[in-house]
Amino acid sequence: MLPSDEEREMLRESLRRLLERLWPAERAIALAADTQAIASIWHALAEQGVASLGRDPLEGGLREITVALEELGRAGCPAPLVGAVLVNMVLSPLRSSSQETDDLLDALHRGDATIAFALGSFDGDPCAGTLRWNSDRLQGCVDFAEGCATATHVLVLADQGPLLVVVPRGAPGLAIEETPGLAIPPLARLTFDCVAAVPLAISQQLAEDLHQIAGLALLARSLGAAQRGFDMAVEYAKERRQFGQPIGRFQALQHKLANALMSLEAARLLLNNAARSYDFGMDNWRVLGASARAFAGPSLRRVALEVHHTFGAVGYSEEHEAPRHFRRIHADLARLGGVRRAREQLAQALLDQGQALPEQDLGTAGNAFRVEVRDWLKDNWVPESREDEIDRPYEEWGYDTRFTALLGRKGWNSLSWPSAYGGEGRTPREQLAFMEEIQRVGAPMGGRGDIQAHALMSFGTPAQKAEFLPKLARGEITFCLGYSEPGSGSDLASMQTTAERDGDEWVINGQKIWTTAAEKADYMWLAARTDRTAQRPHAGISLFIVPMKTPGLTVRPSMAMYGHTFCQEFLDNVRVSAHALVGEVNQGWTILTSALATERMMMGSFIANARAEFECLVRCVREVDDSLQSGRTDGAVRDRIGALAAQVEAGRQLFMNSIEMAEKGKAPIHEAAMSKAYTGELMEQLGQVSLDILGAAATLSKGAHGAVAAGWFEQLLRFSIVTVIGGGTAEIQRNLIALHGLGLPRS
Numbered sequence: 001m002l003p004s005d006e007e008r009e010m011l012r013e014s015l016r017r018l019l020e021r022l023w024p025a026e027r028a029i030a031l032a033a034d035t036q037a038i039a040s041i042w043h044a045l046a047e048q049g050v051a052s053l054g055r056d057p058l059e060g061g062l063r064e065i066t067v068a069l070e071e072l073g074r075a076g077c078p079a080p081l082v083g084a085v086l087v088n089m090v091l092s093p094l095r096s097s098s099q100e101t102d103d104l105l106d107a108l109h110r111g112d113a114t115i116a117f118a119l120g121s122f123d124g125d126p127c128a129g130t131l132r133w134n135s136d137r138l139q140g141c142v143d144f145a146e147g148c149a150t151a152t153h154v155l156v157l158a159d160q161g162p163l164l165v166v167v168p169r170g171a172p173g174l175a176i177e178e179t180p181g182l183a184i185p186p187l188a189r190l191t192f193d194c195v196a197a198v199p200l201a202i203s204q205q206l207a208e209d210l211h212q213i214a215g216l217a218l219l220a221r222s223l224g225a226a227q228r229g230f231d232m233a234v235e236y237a238k239e240r241r242q243f244g245q246p247i248g249r250f251q252a253l254q255h256k257l258a259n260a261l262m263s264l265e266a267a268r269l270l271l272n273n274a275a276r277s278y279d280f281g282m283d284n285w286r287v288l289g290a291s292a293r294a295f296a297g298p299s300l301r302r303v304a305l306e307v308h309h310t311f312g313a314v315g316y317s318e319e320h321e322a323p324r325h326f327r328r329i330h331a332d333l334a335r336l337g338g339v340r341r342a343r344e345q346l347a348q349a350l351l352d353q354g355q356a357l358p359e360q361d362l363g364t365a366g367n368a369f370r371v372e373v374r375d376w377l378k379d380n381w382v383p384e385s386r387e388d389e390i391d392r393p394y395e396e397w398g399y400d401t402r403f404t405a406l407l408g409r410k411g412w413n414s415l416s417w418p419s420a421y422g423g424e425g426r427t428p429r430e431q432l433a434f435m436e437e438i439q440r441v442g443a444p445m446g447g448r449g450d451i452q453a454h455a456l457m458s459f460g461t462p463a464q465k466a467e468f469l470p471k472l473a474r475g476e477i478t479f480c481l482g483y484s485e486p487g488s489g490s491d492l493a494s495m496q497t498t499a500e501r502d503g504d505e506w507v508i509n510g511q512k513i514w515t516t517a518a519e520k521a522d523y524m525w526l527a528a529r530t531d532r533t534a535q536r537p538h539a540g541i542s543l544f545i546v547p548m549k550t551p552g553l554t555v556r557p558s559m560a561m562y563g564h565t566f567c568q569e570f571l572d573n574v575r576v577s578a579h580a581l582v583g584e585v586n587q588g589w590t591i592l593t594s595a596l597a598t599e600r601m602m603m604g605s606f607i608a609n610a611r612a613e614f615e616c617l618v619r620c621v622r623e624v625d626d627s628l629q630s631g632r633t634d635g636a637v638r639d640r641i642g643a644l645a646a647q648v649e650a651g652r653q654l655f656m657n658s659i660e661m662a663e664k665g666k667a668p669i670h671e672a673a674m675s676k677a678y679t680g681e682l683m684e685q686l687g688q689v690s691l692d693i694l695g696a697a698a699t700l701s702k703g704a705h706g707a708v709a710a711g712w713f714e715q716l717l718r719f720s721i722v723t724v725i726g727g728g729t730a731e732i733q734r735n736l737i738a739l740h741g742l743g744l745p746r747s
């Protein structure tokens, strides 16, 4: 059995303790320049089994390897683990084939051997050099070799075969020249002048896989360094005072740190996902690995910069920890072809080999439900104006009573509800499967009333539950959300609409605005002020169910940019019965914020939409004649496709993370905020990049001569802004991340 999550955490803990003891932060720079110190930490790590990682997946697979490298990166310790991993992976299956191999492995696992490595023409960097195998001798020159300062052996790849060769450091004809730079200890140039060696023929695939594994290992190390720098910066932001307050209270800084947290979390999730797929023997680990590297490159480098910006001058001193992490992050992420190589790998998979982004593993039940929903949609969702398989008309997105009733008959309007209320009690993963499939084909989601149903289940009276839940489940009624007011958007608690008790009735006066599809709804889920004297504005709000046909309620629709309506409502002495109140008087804020939290989490599911748009873009690029601009042979297009693929994958991981939190019964406050903010902005970016890649044709609407993908891109571009503003703007999400995810003071 593969090691468990708990065992991985134990490994992390024990390595952290060991490194804190033997490689303390205050001495890390001096120790890294001391070959004796590196040799002795390597022995200590070997005693913990670290030098054997990669030998047997049951003892520790790629996930354990990345944990160990994260800890080394965090401690600023250059112990030569990457070379050891490569040797273990290739030579361990050959144990007992030769005495030399056995001796090398034994010495490595004891901590007596240390391996430098350079991948030559498999490095991914065009300047890495090449080695040739001529008449039983190695000849050539390779750059960017890591771990030479203490190495007893060097591992290299030579062109013909390919061949993997492990050469003792003192082999006649091998010259090692340090090439100082950002990396500490420095990388080196290896010159082989007729060096005698015993080569091992390996497959092209294995050579490419070793490159990928080394790349993920370096990513893990830079992630550890980035996380450490970031943790220190956040603590500093809480303590350092300027202008009479902690600098962590300045929103400019909060939002940069919130962005950095998103980057770190996404990079970690991508790395874990790729390593997990590798450990489980899934082919998709290569695409997932390339996604992790393509995403992490620019993101973690940005984190390193923000760390420095937060520290100001104090972090610029070489005595501070920040510079060593800055060097490590930049040196590691530029290696092995860096971001460009990873993006090109993705472009090859998607554009040349016609692969799709890997399906998310939603577990047995989730995967099975995905297939069920997909099959059902084939029979039940056929947009009338469909012209080809990528035509999904966004004008029809939203409320579609016919379709909602169909979902009701199937029981899927209430799939997330507990069975006590007639629901299917589906897990968050199954709900995700449903949302992904619905969004993949652009079927309508609006009007299912999940927000109201869940709030009613928690706060409604028995009569309200009996009246509304069955109708919502059958898709017979729809609600609109009456929260926003002309003066109250993000600051909802400042709302001015009032509800006053008059006998058995409530009398509501005020104005609501931006209400989606109010003109089609049967009821408004309305928030109003019921105590004008409450000391905290949140404390005086209550929630009501208001039938849209109630006298005094006037609806004035206007057209929103995405081709849908939103409305203004004027409430002039609107009288509703006392039974219209949901929950207790003045309890509205609790109901409203728990509903907003659900909405925030669900808005992350727009990542399924982003994925569909991205896949449509890939199809369009594939179909463009290669002789034209924007064809799949255009290097700039390939680079952007690779970058976007990684970003979409990152968004999927962030969303999955908040789903997993919910599954564990924890409220994913800042996790959902990260997923929501990231996804919305990615949607916008997808829209923008589509125009860059496809040009003016992508701005044409459905039906226009020359329109691409039946006008889908221009529709989505217009729509994308909603995903940033709706459900709490991206800035509000960042405020939440700063407060709940980083513990920074309220700005």
Ligand SMILES: Cc1cc2nc3c(=O)[nH]c(=O)nc-3n(C[C@H](O)[C@H](O)[C@H](O)COP(=O)(O)OP(=O)(O)OC[C@H]3O[C@@H](n4cnc5c(N)ncnc54)[C@H](O)[C@@H]3O)c2cc1C
Pocket (backbone or CB within 6 Å): 480, 481, 482, 483, 484, 488, 489, 490, 491, 513, 514, 515, 516, 517, 560, 566, 722, 725, 726, 727, 728, 729, 730, 731, 732, 735
């Ligand atoms: C298509 C669409 C449909 C909608 N449907 C509904 C609906 O059905 N029901 C409903 O009630 N509402 C709805 N809304 C309204 C939506 O919830 C609000 O637009 C949103 O909450 C933002 O409020 P606002 O537009 O007033 O912007 P404002 O709150 O005025 O914000 C303007 C800018 O200031 C920034 N800002 C505000 N406060 C802060 C802060 N504390 N820190 C940093 N930056 C800040 C915002 O991020 C934004 O960039 C809809 C909006 C759209 C676009």
